[in-house]
Amino acid sequence: MVSNGNHPLAPHYDDLTLEEFVLGQLLPDEEQAIRQHLAVCPSCRSTVTTIQALCRDVQSALYQTLDNAQPGPNLSFDTISTQWRTPPRRVTWLYRLQQQVVLSASTTLLIVLFVLAFLLLVPSDHPTMLGNLEIIEEYSGPPAVIAANTDQGLVVVQLRTNDTQVVKQFDHITQPRDMAFSPDGHWLALQQSYTLHIIETVDAGISVRIPIREGAAWAWSPDSQSLAYTDGTGQLAVFDVTAQVNRTMVPAAENAWGLPVWTADSSQLAYAASFPLPTETGVRVRQSLWRVSLSSGYRVELARNPAPAETLLVPTAWIDDDAALVAWDMAAVATGRFPTLYQVDVAAHQVAELLAQSLTQGVRLAWPVSAQDTAMALCDGQLTLLNMQDDTRQPITVQIPLPFTLAWSPNGAWAAYIVPSQIEGGGLYAYAPQDSTLRAVQLPAGATEKAVYWADAEHVFVVRQAVDKPVTELWLASVTADEPPQRIISDVVIPSSDAYSGWRWQDVMATQVLAF
Amino acid sequence: MDEVPLIRRAQGGDERAARELFDIYQLRTYRLALGLLGDTADAEEVAQAALTYALLNIHRYKSELSSFSTWLHTITVSRSRDKRRRKILPSIPLTQWVSMGNQIRDHTPGPEAHLMRREMEGGLVAALDQLSPKLREAIVLRFYADCTYKEMGEIMGCSLNTARSRLRLAIEKLRIQLGDTQLRWLATETIR
Structure with a gap:
């Protein structure tokens, strides 16, 4: 670090x-030291x-x-x-051997029959190998597609019953960072360096690259046709995968930022705008929530400068048939508090504090809103199920520690969640709000649970971190029946800590169930 | 698609597998060569030479040492260097490409900003053309081929630290060549 001479107390x-x-x-x-310095030094910030x-x-x-x-x-x-066919061309010694050894017809037939008999009569549980990555062959869950970070680069694996490839x-x-499949599993969006990659996972495999900046975020439309993204410069754009048009x-100039939120019919987006952008320093003079129509491009400001002044609202879900928007306060997270939830009445342009707090992971809620507009939240310090539509609150009476991540089943009947656990394989639980049923889903020792996604109405995919090495596994487990859990993939690579500051589980693996 | 079986088949002498590998890598190899050399005819020649060498010598490829694309990139870089040694390279083509526009992004800048951007992009690409071949390799491998420093080192035939130094030096040279005015405009423009 050197001093600029003019400000001895603020070296550059x-x-x-x-x-x-x-x-x-x-x-x-x-x-980290430079990041802290940049927060207070406009000169170095300008250079960066x-x-x-x-x-x-x-x-x-x-x-x-x-x-x-x-x-x-x-x-x-x-x-x-031409040259390929012109001898002599060097090939592997194995190939030469194969060419030189002349097998008689009867011997060949015998070997073939023996191999066939072996394959048919002896069940194989050997996994497919790709570098260090192991993928099970006898998969028994719903059809799905998985993206995983491996020592051979990013791989996309298709899972079908007894058929994985x-x-x-x-x-x-x-x-890769922040991997997200389109709901139909045909497209995968991810960030590498300052590039947003949109990759087709089937057929010819179209690949599109879009330059982005720090702070960019994206979300697939429910109809899988479009990827909405803020690019970190303040621009919000939509990439149509069918037309290949951005x-x-x-x-x-409008300073849109953060995660755009689609309505269920993929016709509108909610987004936040802030002057200056949250990634920039300076006194915030304005922040607001907007919606934009995809067909007309027409933008409507839903709420501006909600009190208190330091609040920084992030939209997270449309509720009540898109008549209202749920948002949370990012400014609270920066100060280490649980963020308060807010509800925005779209027609009346009014913001109401919900007197409930949530937990977040990056730009998303760690306790998300279910398809039935219900969310887990802290109300007066008590873990509560909050129905956003009618504001009914149902305290969770069973004793559970605060989950650090949660996922609602597609029908909203179960919430699968993970709690910090000292016992290997003992972190996954499922809670049914209707009858307050709580199930512990025990997984084998050797790894701890980190993230959970629903595979179908009864099964979950669980991301687990191995205890003895920095790799990840993906498991399939039933939350309703005592079926043995199945390890689908192992040895998925966790990013090295010096690659960039911080990483999330979306950087390691992404899953998407395929609808048929 | 898993390329490992394809590579094994080609190593065993299967011409169809070799053809499939050619189809998979021809565009990537051509564009990398174009980034390194800046001339379409030279890039095509180098890509053909690199792919020919790689496929006819595929028995030399060892999957435990590097990925196939890293190996192919190494050959492409080496062939590009050979090409450059035999010829003084033009510095114009990259600048011409800018006028091709961008099919993916849909910017709608005003006329002034548009002009400034064109000027800026011209300056940037011209500055890239001024870099020494090795610094240009570092820029193209890092920012276009998305290589890690380790891969850059393998491809350029140097240590990881040398790869880092070359990239930093390339950025430093671009900063000097573009000058304060253009750089300030880059940092403050909000159209993109």
Whole structure:
């Protein structure tokens, strides 16, 4: 760190260090120290912003030019084909051996019959191997697709009954962030570096890359046709996967940020706007919640500057047939408090505090709102089921620790959740609000539970972290019956801690059940 | 798609597998070569040479040492260097590409901002053209091919730390070449 001479009490980092910071070349401790410094130093912040902008634009210029380039007809396999057939061409020793050993017809037939008999009579439970990744072959859950970060890059695995296969492998994607499948499982969105990748998981495999900045967030439309994203500059755009067209819904000057929230019919989006953006410093002069219509592009401000002044509302779910919007206060999270929930009346343009607190993970609620507009929340310090439509509150009477993550079953009958547990395999529970039934779903030792997603009305996918090494496993477990849980994938790679500051489970694995 | 069986089949002499690998990698290889060389004819020649060498020598590829794409990138970089040694490369083509526009993003800047952006992009790409071949390799591998520093080191035939230094040096040189005015505009423009 060097002083600028004018302000001995506010020394600055040199350009070399700030460049290394932007390029992710520093140790986590150094990076953290610079982050703290940037919060109070406009001069260094300005330098970092300039370097970041330069990197982003270099990337953007390369994508623009190279992604449109097509080779001419001279690039072809024909010349290779000619040489391929011309002896002598070196092949593996195994191949040579195979060529040299002449098997008699009867021997070949005998071997084939023996192998067939072995395959048919001896059941195999050997998993498919891909590098260190192990994938079970005798899968028994609903059809699903999984994206996993592996030592061979990102892989997409399709799961069908007794049939699992790696359908895509992207060895150049080694540090995915915030992976999200479209609801039909055909598309996968993820971030690597300052790029949003939108990847087709089936057929020809179209891949689209969009430059983004720090703080970008995205959400798939319920009809799987569009990905809405804020790109970190203040712009909100929608990418139509069928037409392969990107459309700016809100220009950057409007300062849209955070996760856009789709209505159930995929016709409208709710989003937040803030001046300045939350990623920038300075006194916030305005913050508001908006909705925008996809067909007309028409924008309506739903609420502006809700009291108290420091509140920073984030939309999270449409409720009551899209007549109201639920939002939470991000400013509370920054100060270590549980964020308060708010309800926005879309017609009356009024914001009401719900006198209930929730828990968050990044830009999402860790206790999300169910399809029946119910959420788990803290009301007067008591864990409560809160119906957002009619504001009825049902305290949870069974003794459970506060879950750190929760998922509602598709029909809203069960909430599967994970609590901090000292016992390996003892962190997963399921709670049925209707009759206050609580079930502990025991999983084998050797790993601890970290995230849960519903596979169907009775089964959940559970992300578990191995106790003895930094890898992740995906399990299928029943919450209603005493079926033995099934390990589907193991040895999924957790990002190294110095790759960037912090990571979430969406950076490691994503799951999506396929509807038929 | 899992490419491992395909590579094994090609290593065993299967021409169809080799053709499939060619189809998978031809675009990626061509675009990488184009990023490194900046000339479409040279890029096509280098991509053909790299793919030909890689496929006819696929028995040399060892999956336990690197991924196939890293191996192919290494060959492409090496062939690009050979090409550059034999020819003084033009510095114009990258700048021409900017006029091709962007099919994906739908920016709607005003006329002034549009002009400024065109000027800026021209300056940026011209600055990229001014970089030394090794620094340009670092930029293209990091920002276009999304390589990690480890992969960059493997591909460029240097240590991880050297790869880092080259990238940082490339950024430093771009900053100097673009100058304060253009950089300030980059940082403050809000159209994108």
